Amino acid sequence: MEGQTPMSAPVLAAYSYCEAVTGQQARNFAYGIRLLPAEKRQAMSALYALSRRVDDIGDGTLAPEAKLARLDDTRALLDRVRKGAVDEDDTDPVAVALTDAARRFPIPLGGLDELIDGVLMDVRGDSYETWDDLKAYCRCVAGAIGRVSLGVFGTTPGAPGAERAAEYADTLGLALQLTNILRDVREDAGNGRTYLPSDDLAKFGCSAGFHSAAPAAGADFAGLVHFEVRRARALFAEGLRLLPMLDRRSGACVAAMAGIYRRLLDRIERDPEAVLRGRVSLPGHEKAYVAVRGLSGLDARQISRQTIRRRG
Numbered sequence: 001m002e003g004q005t006p007m008s009a010p011v012l013a014a015y016s017y018c019e020a021v022t023g024q025q026a027r028n029f030a031y032g033i034r035l036l037p038a039e040k041r042q043a044m045s046a047l048y049a050l051s052r053r054v055d056d057i058g059d060g061t062l063a064p065e066a067k068l069a070r071l072d073d074t075r076a077l078l079d080r081v082r083k084g085a086v087d088e089d090d091t092d093p094v095a096v097a098l099t100d101a102a103r104r105f106p107i108p109l110g111g112l113d114e115l116i117d118g119v120l121m122d123v124r125g126d127s128y129e130t131w132d133d134l135k136a137y138c139r140c141v142a143g144a145i146g147r148v149s150l151g152v153f154g155t156t157p158g159a160p161g162a163e164r165a166a167e168y169a170d171t172l173g174l175a176l177q178l179t180n181i182l183r184d185v186r187e188d189a190g191n192g193r194t195y196l197p198s199d200d201l202a203k204f205g206c207s208a209g210f211h212s213a214a215p216a217a218g219a220d221f222a223g224l225v226h227f228e229v230r231r232a233r234a235l236f237a238e239g240l241r242l243l244p245m246l247d248r249r250s251g252a253c254v255a256a257m258a259g260i261y262r263r264l265l266d267r268i269e270r271d272p273e274a275v276l277r278g279r280v281s282l283p284g285h286e287k288a289y290v291a292v293r294g295l296s297g298l299d300a301r302q303i304s305r306q307t308i309r310r311r312g
Contacts, residue, residue, distance in 0.1 A: 007100070010088040014096035015042040018049040025052055027281070031291045032257035036249055043101035043152045044253075049094045050074075051115060051145060058119035059191075067123045071116050078116075082109055107151035111144035118144075122193070129198050131231070137195070138177040139170060146173030146239075153250035162245050172239025172258060178232045179261045182225060182268055185210050186276050200224060213277045225272035229265055236262055248295075255294030260287050 007015070022030050022045045033044045057070045077095055080086050086099040102109060118140030128134035146169035155162040181188070181195045188195060189210040201207045204224035208216040215221035240258060243251045260282060267280050274280050282290075 005104075008088055011096060011100045014093035014100070015045065017093040018042070018045040018097045021045070021049045021052060028257060028260045028287065031260060031287045032253040032255075032294070035252040035256060035291060035295055039104060040152050040250065042097070043105055043107070044149065046094065046097035046101045047107070047112075047145070047148055047152070050078075050098055050112060053094065054112075054115050054119050058122045064123055068120075071120060071123070075113060075116055078109055078112055101152070105152045105154075108148055111148035114140045114144035125192070127194060127198065128196075131197050131200070134195060134197050135174060138174045142173035142177035142180075143170035144173070146170050146176075150242075153246050153254070155245045156247055159245040161241070165242055165245050168239050168242035168245075170239075171235055172242060172254070175232050175235035175239050176257070176261050178228065178235065179265055179268075182228055182232070183264060183275055183280050186213075187279065196224070196228065200227065203227075210276060213273075215273065215276070221276070222272040225268060225275070229269045232265055233262075236265075252291075252294040256287075256291040259290035259294060263290065 019042065022033065026033075026048055029048060033041050033048075036044060054071070054074055057067050057074070060067070062070070077092070081095060081099045081102055084099065084103070086092075086095045088096060090096050101107060118137055121137055121140070126137070128137060147166050150166055150169040155165050159165075185196070194201075194209060196206075198207065201224070204220040204227070206216070206219045206221055206224050208219065236258060240255075243255060246254060263282055263286065264280060267282075268275055
Protein backbone atom coordinates (compact mmCIF):
# COMPACT_ATOMS: atom_id res chain seq x y z
CA MET A 1 0.00 0.00 0.00
CA GLU A 2 1.36 3.40 -0.95
CA GLY A 3 2.05 5.70 1.96
CA GLN A 4 0.39 9.11 2.13
CA THR A 5 2.96 10.87 4.35
CA PRO A 6 4.30 14.04 2.71
CA MET A 7 7.97 13.94 1.86
CA SER A 8 10.45 16.25 3.53
CA ALA A 9 12.90 18.35 1.54
CA PRO A 10 15.88 16.01 2.27
CA VAL A 11 13.89 12.97 1.10
CA LEU A 12 12.74 14.73 -2.05
CA ALA A 13 16.35 15.72 -2.77
CA ALA A 14 17.47 12.12 -2.24
CA TYR A 15 14.85 10.87 -4.69
CA SER A 16 15.86 13.54 -7.20
CA TYR A 17 19.41 12.24 -7.04
CA CYS A 18 18.25 8.65 -7.63
CA GLU A 19 16.04 9.71 -10.54
CA ALA A 20 18.99 11.55 -12.08
CA VAL A 21 21.15 8.40 -11.78
CA THR A 22 18.37 6.36 -13.39
CA GLY A 23 17.87 8.81 -16.23
CA GLN A 24 21.58 9.00 -16.99
CA GLN A 25 22.53 5.33 -16.69
CA ALA A 26 19.48 3.14 -17.25
CA ARG A 27 19.36 2.63 -21.01
CA ASN A 28 16.21 0.51 -21.00
CA PHE A 29 14.90 0.57 -17.44
CA ALA A 30 14.11 4.28 -17.52
CA TYR A 31 11.61 3.87 -20.37
CA GLY A 32 9.47 1.65 -18.18
CA ILE A 33 9.53 3.50 -14.89
CA ARG A 34 8.55 6.79 -16.57
CA LEU A 35 5.09 5.24 -16.90
CA LEU A 36 4.62 4.86 -13.13
CA PRO A 37 2.89 7.32 -10.78
CA ALA A 38 5.29 9.54 -8.84
CA GLU A 39 5.70 7.54 -5.61
CA LYS A 40 6.28 4.25 -7.42
CA ARG A 41 8.64 5.91 -9.90
CA GLN A 42 10.66 7.40 -7.05
CA ALA A 43 10.82 4.08 -5.21
CA MET A 44 11.95 2.25 -8.35
CA SER A 45 14.63 4.91 -8.92
CA ALA A 46 15.94 4.28 -5.40
CA LEU A 47 16.07 0.54 -6.09
CA TYR A 48 17.86 1.18 -9.39
CA ALA A 49 20.41 3.53 -7.82
CA LEU A 50 21.35 0.97 -5.17
CA SER A 51 21.48 -1.83 -7.75
CA ARG A 52 23.61 0.34 -10.04
CA ARG A 53 26.04 0.92 -7.18
CA VAL A 54 26.38 -2.81 -6.59
CA ASP A 55 26.83 -3.54 -10.31
CA ASP A 56 29.44 -0.79 -10.66
CA ILE A 57 31.46 -2.32 -7.83
CA GLY A 58 31.46 -5.68 -9.60
CA ASP A 59 32.27 -4.21 -13.02
CA GLY A 60 34.84 -1.70 -11.83
CA THR A 61 38.62 -1.78 -11.90
CA LEU A 62 39.28 -2.12 -8.17
CA ALA A 63 41.26 -5.09 -6.89
CA PRO A 64 39.09 -8.02 -5.79
CA GLU A 65 39.84 -7.35 -2.12
CA ALA A 66 38.63 -3.77 -2.46
CA LYS A 67 35.48 -4.92 -4.27
CA LEU A 68 34.72 -7.35 -1.46
CA ALA A 69 35.12 -4.56 1.09
CA ARG A 70 32.79 -2.27 -0.88
CA LEU A 71 30.18 -5.02 -1.16
CA ASP A 72 30.42 -5.62 2.58
CA ASP A 73 29.83 -1.90 3.12
CA THR A 74 26.77 -2.02 0.89
CA ARG A 75 25.38 -5.01 2.76
CA ALA A 76 25.88 -3.11 6.02
CA LEU A 77 23.98 -0.19 4.48
CA LEU A 78 21.09 -2.50 3.64
CA ASP A 79 21.02 -3.65 7.26
CA ARG A 80 20.71 0.00 8.34
CA VAL A 81 17.88 0.54 5.86
CA ARG A 82 16.08 -2.57 7.14
CA LYS A 83 16.36 -1.32 10.73
CA GLY A 84 15.18 2.17 9.82
CA ALA A 85 18.51 3.49 11.08
CA VAL A 86 19.13 5.96 8.23
CA ASP A 87 18.32 9.56 9.13
CA GLU A 88 16.88 11.98 6.58
CA ASP A 89 20.03 14.11 6.80
CA ASP A 90 22.33 11.16 6.07
CA THR A 91 25.02 12.06 3.53
CA ASP A 92 24.13 9.07 1.28
CA PRO A 93 21.08 10.05 -0.83
CA VAL A 94 20.55 6.48 -2.02
CA ALA A 95 20.28 5.28 1.57
CA VAL A 96 17.83 8.07 2.41
CA ALA A 97 15.63 7.38 -0.63
CA LEU A 98 15.67 3.60 -0.18
CA THR A 99 14.77 3.93 3.50
CA ASP A 100 11.77 6.09 2.62
CA ALA A 101 10.72 3.71 -0.17
CA ALA A 102 10.89 0.76 2.23
CA ARG A 103 8.58 2.63 4.61
CA ARG A 104 6.04 3.32 1.87
CA PHE A 105 6.05 -0.06 0.12
CA PRO A 106 6.45 -3.71 1.28
CA ILE A 107 9.80 -4.12 -0.48
CA PRO A 108 11.54 -7.47 0.22
CA LEU A 109 14.99 -5.93 0.76
CA GLY A 110 16.55 -9.39 1.02
CA GLY A 111 16.44 -9.42 -2.78
CA LEU A 112 19.14 -6.74 -2.78
CA ASP A 113 21.28 -8.98 -0.59
CA GLU A 114 20.82 -11.64 -3.29
CA LEU A 115 22.05 -9.12 -5.85
CA ILE A 116 25.20 -8.68 -3.78
CA ASP A 117 25.58 -12.48 -3.65
CA GLY A 118 25.40 -12.56 -7.46
CA VAL A 119 28.00 -9.83 -7.87
CA LEU A 120 30.25 -11.76 -5.48
CA MET A 121 30.08 -14.61 -8.02
CA ASP A 122 31.39 -12.16 -10.62
CA VAL A 123 34.19 -10.99 -8.35
CA ARG A 124 35.21 -14.62 -7.77
CA GLY A 125 35.12 -15.26 -11.52
CA ASP A 126 32.59 -18.08 -11.28
CA SER A 127 31.66 -19.91 -14.47
CA TYR A 128 28.60 -22.07 -15.13
CA GLU A 129 28.53 -25.62 -16.40
CA THR A 130 24.80 -26.08 -16.87
CA TRP A 131 21.71 -23.93 -17.32
CA ASP A 132 20.70 -24.76 -13.75
CA ASP A 133 24.04 -23.32 -12.58
CA LEU A 134 23.59 -20.16 -14.62
CA LYS A 135 19.96 -19.89 -13.51
CA ALA A 136 21.10 -19.65 -9.88
CA TYR A 137 23.31 -16.69 -10.81
CA CYS A 138 20.54 -15.03 -12.86
CA ARG A 139 18.13 -15.43 -9.96
CA CYS A 140 20.50 -13.43 -7.79
CA VAL A 141 21.29 -10.58 -10.17
CA ALA A 142 17.93 -10.29 -11.97
CA GLY A 143 15.20 -12.56 -10.61
CA ALA A 144 15.66 -11.01 -7.18
CA ILE A 145 15.26 -7.55 -8.69
CA GLY A 146 11.98 -8.68 -10.24
CA ARG A 147 10.74 -9.79 -6.83
CA VAL A 148 11.95 -6.59 -5.15
CA SER A 149 10.21 -4.50 -7.82
CA LEU A 150 6.98 -6.40 -7.26
CA GLY A 151 7.01 -4.99 -3.73
CA VAL A 152 6.61 -1.55 -5.32
CA PHE A 153 4.17 -2.57 -8.05
CA GLY A 154 1.88 -4.66 -5.86
CA THR A 155 -0.83 -6.86 -7.34
CA THR A 156 -4.44 -5.99 -8.12
CA PRO A 157 -6.75 -7.19 -5.32
CA GLY A 158 -8.48 -10.40 -6.32
CA ALA A 159 -6.29 -10.96 -9.39
CA PRO A 160 -6.44 -14.66 -10.38
CA GLY A 161 -3.18 -16.47 -9.72
CA ALA A 162 -1.68 -13.60 -7.72
CA GLU A 163 -0.12 -16.08 -5.30
CA ARG A 164 2.37 -16.88 -8.09
CA ALA A 165 3.21 -13.24 -8.85
CA ALA A 166 6.65 -13.39 -7.21
CA GLU A 167 7.48 -16.54 -9.18
CA TYR A 168 6.54 -14.84 -12.45
CA ALA A 169 8.51 -11.70 -11.54
CA ASP A 170 11.53 -13.88 -10.84
CA THR A 171 11.16 -15.72 -14.16
CA LEU A 172 10.84 -12.44 -16.04
CA GLY A 173 14.10 -11.34 -14.43
CA LEU A 174 15.77 -14.51 -15.74
CA ALA A 175 14.52 -13.71 -19.26
CA LEU A 176 15.92 -10.18 -19.11
CA GLN A 177 19.28 -11.38 -17.79
CA LEU A 178 19.69 -14.11 -20.39
CA THR A 179 18.99 -11.49 -23.06
CA ASN A 180 21.68 -9.29 -21.49
CA ILE A 181 24.13 -12.18 -21.55
CA LEU A 182 23.53 -12.79 -25.26
CA ARG A 183 23.81 -9.09 -26.08
CA ASP A 184 27.04 -8.65 -24.11
CA VAL A 185 28.79 -11.90 -25.00
CA ARG A 186 31.75 -10.20 -26.74
CA GLU A 187 32.10 -7.44 -24.14
CA ASP A 188 32.03 -9.97 -21.31
CA ALA A 189 34.64 -12.12 -23.05
CA GLY A 190 36.91 -9.07 -23.26
CA ASN A 191 36.55 -8.73 -19.49
CA GLY A 192 37.44 -12.38 -18.94
CA ARG A 193 33.87 -13.53 -18.30
CA THR A 194 31.83 -16.24 -19.98
CA TYR A 195 28.32 -16.66 -18.66
CA LEU A 196 26.72 -19.08 -21.11
CA PRO A 197 26.80 -22.66 -19.76
CA SER A 198 29.88 -24.64 -20.78
CA ASP A 199 27.59 -27.57 -21.67
CA ASP A 200 25.85 -25.37 -24.26
CA LEU A 201 29.15 -24.01 -25.59
CA ALA A 202 30.48 -27.54 -26.08
CA LYS A 203 27.27 -28.68 -27.79
CA PHE A 204 27.69 -26.01 -30.48
CA GLY A 205 31.49 -26.08 -30.76
CA CYS A 206 31.90 -22.66 -29.12
CA SER A 207 34.11 -23.58 -26.17
CA ALA A 208 36.97 -21.46 -27.53
CA GLY A 209 35.08 -18.32 -26.48
CA PHE A 210 34.09 -15.05 -28.13
CA HIS A 211 37.16 -12.89 -28.44
CA SER A 212 36.83 -11.89 -32.10
CA ALA A 213 34.23 -10.36 -34.40
CA ALA A 214 33.65 -13.70 -36.13
CA PRO A 215 32.93 -17.18 -34.72
CA ALA A 216 35.81 -19.61 -34.28
CA ALA A 217 36.39 -22.04 -37.12
CA GLY A 218 33.93 -24.93 -36.96
CA ALA A 219 31.72 -23.27 -34.33
CA ASP A 220 27.96 -23.21 -34.83
CA PHE A 221 27.58 -19.82 -33.21
CA ALA A 222 24.23 -19.13 -34.86
CA GLY A 223 22.95 -22.46 -33.53
CA LEU A 224 24.07 -21.52 -30.02
CA VAL A 225 22.40 -18.12 -30.19
CA HIS A 226 19.14 -19.53 -31.55
CA PHE A 227 19.14 -22.16 -28.80
CA GLU A 228 19.54 -19.52 -26.09
CA VAL A 229 16.97 -17.22 -27.76
CA ARG A 230 14.38 -20.01 -27.59
CA ARG A 231 15.17 -20.47 -23.91
CA ALA A 232 14.77 -16.73 -23.28
CA ARG A 233 11.48 -16.63 -25.20
CA ALA A 234 10.10 -19.45 -23.06
CA LEU A 235 11.09 -17.53 -19.92
CA PHE A 236 9.40 -14.38 -21.24
CA ALA A 237 6.22 -16.32 -22.04
CA GLU A 238 6.07 -17.63 -18.48
CA GLY A 239 7.15 -14.44 -16.72
CA LEU A 240 4.79 -12.16 -18.62
CA ARG A 241 1.85 -13.98 -17.06
CA LEU A 242 2.50 -11.43 -14.30
CA LEU A 243 1.04 -8.58 -16.37
CA PRO A 244 -2.71 -9.19 -15.81
CA MET A 245 -2.05 -9.20 -12.04
CA LEU A 246 -0.73 -5.62 -12.02
CA ASP A 247 -2.53 -2.30 -12.11
CA ARG A 248 -2.52 -0.47 -15.45
CA ARG A 249 0.56 1.69 -14.94
CA SER A 250 2.64 -0.95 -13.18
CA GLY A 251 1.72 -3.36 -15.97
CA ALA A 252 2.72 -0.74 -18.52
CA CYS A 253 6.12 -0.36 -16.85
CA VAL A 254 6.78 -4.11 -16.91
CA ALA A 255 5.43 -4.49 -20.46
CA ALA A 256 7.67 -1.68 -21.71
CA MET A 257 10.86 -3.12 -20.19
CA ALA A 258 10.04 -6.63 -21.33
CA GLY A 259 9.02 -5.39 -24.78
CA ILE A 260 12.36 -3.65 -25.31
CA TYR A 261 14.26 -6.81 -24.44
CA ARG A 262 12.05 -9.01 -26.58
CA ARG A 263 12.79 -6.76 -29.55
CA LEU A 264 16.49 -7.05 -28.75
CA LEU A 265 16.06 -10.81 -28.91
CA ASP A 266 14.41 -10.45 -32.33
CA ARG A 267 17.42 -8.50 -33.61
CA ILE A 268 19.89 -10.96 -32.17
CA GLU A 269 17.97 -13.88 -33.66
CA ARG A 270 17.97 -12.29 -37.13
CA ASP A 271 21.72 -11.62 -37.07
CA PRO A 272 23.44 -13.71 -34.38
CA GLU A 273 26.95 -12.53 -35.26
CA ALA A 274 25.96 -8.92 -34.59
CA VAL A 275 26.68 -9.52 -30.89
CA LEU A 276 30.29 -10.32 -31.81
CA ARG A 277 30.67 -7.07 -33.73
CA GLY A 278 29.29 -4.73 -31.07
CA ARG A 279 26.43 -4.01 -28.68
CA VAL A 280 23.00 -4.60 -30.19
CA SER A 281 20.52 -1.93 -29.14
CA LEU A 282 17.23 -0.32 -30.12
CA PRO A 283 16.91 3.31 -31.27
CA GLY A 284 15.16 5.66 -28.88
CA HIS A 285 12.05 6.03 -31.06
CA GLU A 286 11.51 2.27 -31.01
CA LYS A 287 11.85 2.15 -27.23
CA ALA A 288 9.33 4.98 -26.98
CA TYR A 289 6.91 3.04 -29.22
CA VAL A 290 7.23 -0.01 -26.97
CA ALA A 291 6.53 2.16 -23.91
CA VAL A 292 3.38 3.60 -25.50
CA ARG A 293 2.25 0.09 -26.43
CA GLY A 294 2.74 -0.96 -22.81
CA LEU A 295 0.68 1.99 -21.57
CA SER A 296 -2.14 0.96 -23.90
CA GLY A 297 -2.43 -2.31 -21.98
CA LEU A 298 -2.46 -4.32 -25.20
CA ASP A 299 0.17 -6.83 -24.06
CA ALA A 300 -1.54 -7.39 -20.71
CA ARG A 301 -4.91 -8.00 -22.40
CA GLN A 302 -3.40 -10.45 -24.87
CA ILE A 303 -1.69 -12.43 -22.10
CA SER A 304 -4.87 -12.39 -20.01
CA ARG A 305 -6.84 -13.89 -22.92
CA GLN A 306 -4.14 -16.53 -23.46
CA THR A 307 -4.23 -17.46 -19.78
CA ILE A 308 -8.01 -17.79 -19.81
CA ARG A 309 -7.81 -20.05 -22.89
CA ARG A 310 -5.22 -22.27 -21.20
CA ARG A 311 -7.40 -22.61 -18.11
CA GLY A 312 -10.43 -23.35 -20.25
